[in-house]
Amino acid sequence: GFWLPECGYDPGLETLLREEGFTWTVVSEGSSVQAGGPFRGQGGLNLFLRDAAASAKIWDRNAGYPADPLFREYHRDFGFDCPDRAAAFRSSPAEPPRAVGLKAHSVTGPGVPLGEKSPYDPPRAQARAAGLARDFVGSLEGKYVLAAFDAELFGHWWREGPVFLERLLRILGEESCPWSLCDPEGWLERFPEIPRTDPVPGTWGRDGGFSTWVHEATAENLSRVRAAERRMAILAAKFSLASGHKERDLNHATRNLLLAEASDWGFMISGGTFPAYAQRRQEAFLAEALGSLDRAEAGREGEERR
Numbered sequence: 001g002f003w004l005p006e007c008g009y010d011p012g013l014e015t016l017l018r019e020e021g022f023t024w025t026v027v028s029e030g031s032s033v034q035a036g037g038p039f040r041g042q043g044g045l046n047l048f049l050r051d052a053a054a055s056a057k058i059w060d061r062n063a064g065y066p067a068d069p070l071f072r073e074y075h076r077d078f079g080f081d082c083p084d085r086a087a088a089f090r091s092s093p094a095e096p097p098r099a100v101g102l103k104a105h106s107v108t109g110p111g112v113p114l115g116e117k118s119p120y121d122p123p124r125a126q127a128r129a130a131g132l133a134r135d136f137v138g139s140l141e142g143k144y145v146l147a148a149f150d151a152e153l154f155g156h157w158w159r160e161g162p163v164f165l166e167r168l169l170r171i172l173g174e175e176s177c178p179w180s181l182c183d184p185e186g187w188l189e190r191f192p193e194i195p196r197t198d199p200v201p202g203t204w205g206r207d208g209g210f211s212t213w214v215h216e217a218t219a220e221n222l223s224r225v226r227a228a229e230r231r232m233a234i235l236a237a238k239f240s241l242a243s244g245h246k247e248r249d250l251n252h253a254t255r256n257l258l259l260a261e262a263s264d265w266g267f268m269i270s271g272g273t274f275p276a277y278a279q280r281r282q283e284a285f286l287a288e289a290l291g292s293l294d295r296a297e298a299g300r301e302g303e304e305r306r
Contacts, residue, residue, distance in 0.1 A: 007204040039197035072159035078102035129160035133167035213266035253292035260285035
């Protein structure tokens with residue numbers, strides 16, 4: 001199986017996935033014209049629909065479990081509280097204090113300013129995470145629920161996430177629990193005959209569409225990335241048997257183009273979450289890719305790169 005970036009889907013992708021040997025993918029609820037799931041789409045590709053209600057309990061930034069007042073506050077960091085200590089982590093005196101990874105405060109409550117957060121109590125927070133695992137199981141409805149999340153949520157943004165997952169797995173393993181765990185392959189083995197559907201374009205982004213990434217704020221960057229993609233495809237075909245410096249330059253261009261294509265940049269720019277940082281990083285990766293393409297096309301020896 002293959003989980004497409006941002007849970008995105010567009011007709012035609014099923015052909016590419018099937019050609020590479022994939023039999024299933026995960027799509028957002030916005031990509032299906034029917035409720036429930038899973039379904040079988042065009043070309044025999046099996047589509048597992050993310051359950052919106054179950055996902056919201058964990059992923060919703062305002063009402064989801066990670067917003068619980070007892071949980072650790074990710075955004076308040078010791079580096080901001082103690083600028084003198086943070087100075088050792090700066091590259092220059094003019095650089096502002098930055099995070100050092102030590103976070104000692106709790107979420108406390110909605111709308112509470114960072115400077116007014118309460119101290120973090122790990123035992124209480126972990127006990128709360130364990131309790132929410134049972135709440136999650138009790139909220140499940142229907143015969144099929146697929147909850148799909150970015151792995152970075154657990155333990156990174158949501159410090160108590162691993163405790164929640166461990167408790168959840170233990171509860172699902174109890175004899176009295178009406179639910180059982182199953183991966184997509186296991187589901188298809190148990191229920192090989194599933195309904196057909198024709199999925200529609202969609203993502204788990206804003207309004208279930210593509211506006212999170214195809215946005216007026218991202219238009220210029222998208223245009224430059226698309227132009228680089230076309231040039232990359234032409235040179236990759238032209239120099240398909242390249243070796244030495246030319247091969248290394250093409251590989252380096254590919255790596256940086258993929259980094260420039262990362263969906264996080266568009267998400268941050270259109271959503272106003274550190275847009276200047278995202279713009280700077282995306283432009284830097286794109287410039288690096290174009291520079292490598294220039295060297296490969298000109299036949300000049302590229303720099304030694306790790």
